[in-house]
Amino acid sequence: RxxxxxxxxxxxxxxxxxxxxxxxxxxxASQSFFWYRQDCRKExxxxxxxxxxxxxxxxxxxQLNRASQYISLLIRDxxxxxxATYLCVVRDTGRRALTFGSGTRLQVQx
Amino acid sequence: xxxxxxxxxxxxxxxxxxxxxxxxxxxxxxxxxxxxxxMMRGLELLIYFxxxxxxxxxxxxxxxxSAKMPNAxxxxxxxxxxxxxxxAVYFCASSDSGLAGSNEQFFGPGTRLTVL
Numbered sequence: 423r424x425x426x427x428x429x430x431x432x433x434x435x436x437x438x439x440x441x442x443x444x445x446x447x448x449x450x451a452s453q454s455f456f457w458y459r460q461d462c463r464k465e466x467x468x469x470x471x472x473x474x475x476x477x478x479x480x481x482x483x484x485q486l487n488r489a490s491q492y493i494s495l496l497i498r499d500x501x502x503x504x505x506a507t508y509l510c511v512v513r514d515t516g517r518r519a520l521t522f523g524s525g526t527r528l529q530v531q532x
Numbered sequence: 533x534x535x536x537x538x539x540x541x542x543x544x545x546x547x548x549x550x551x552x553x554x555x556x557x558x559x560x561x562x563x564x565x566x567x568x569x570x571m572m573r574g575l576e577l578l579i580y581f582x583x584x585x586x587x588x589x590x591x592x593x594x595x596x597x598s599a600k601m602p603n604a605x606x607x608x609x610x611x612x613x614x615x616x617x618x619x620a621v622y623f624c625a626s627s628d629s630g631l632a633g634s635n636e637q638f639f640g641p642g643t644r645l646t647v648l
Contacts, residue, residue, distance in 0.1 A: 464641070468636050522575040
């Protein structure tokens with residue numbers, strides 16, 4: 423079983439739609455959680471950290487459920503520029519390296 | 533301020549040849565990471581350094597792979613001999629553990645390696 427699991431998609435949604443991505447992680451010792459965004463043939467870039475209380479950054483909302491070991495990302499009012507692969511990422515206690523999910527591809531259509 | 537710099541951006545080589553990938557982290561960052569991305573396995577950690585010292589090399593596939601960090605501004609990942617299954621995008625990333633740092637990892641543009 424992979425340490426971080428995501429639905430690979432693709433998710434094809436029209437502009438303006440709301441889309442949600444889910445992710446589960448297997449290591450209960452995981453300490454930090456992130457969503458990274460990766461555009462085609464580019465490097466991953468941090469989209470947002472995920473906090474236990476949930477957090478929002480503009481159109482993006484991230485939630486963490488430690489009991490269920492579940493992370494989510496909600497994108498409201500999708501834009502064409504949101505088309506990318508979204509990577510669910512965890513960092514285990516005492517470790518600096520990141521563990522990546524395989525990514526969920528989003529295609530926003532006009 | 534320049535981000536993480538990697539070279540070469542693309543490398544095509546033949547099986548059995550030695551390949552050296554290079555990375556210059558962001559100035560002042562004390563952690564450096566090497567990751568590999570393939571379609572089959574996604575993004576995987578190979579090795580990471582703290583203050584030029586290797587901390588975790590458990591992701592290095594086998595003895596054909598080696599990584600060094602001779603100083604705070606330079607690291608290399610070497611594959612010798614290379615094999616077709618080493619074809620992947622290799623990313624270098626760096627982060628700052630200081631109090632003012634966010635611990636965010638900043639990735640370089642990657643080196644796309646093709647081994648024929």
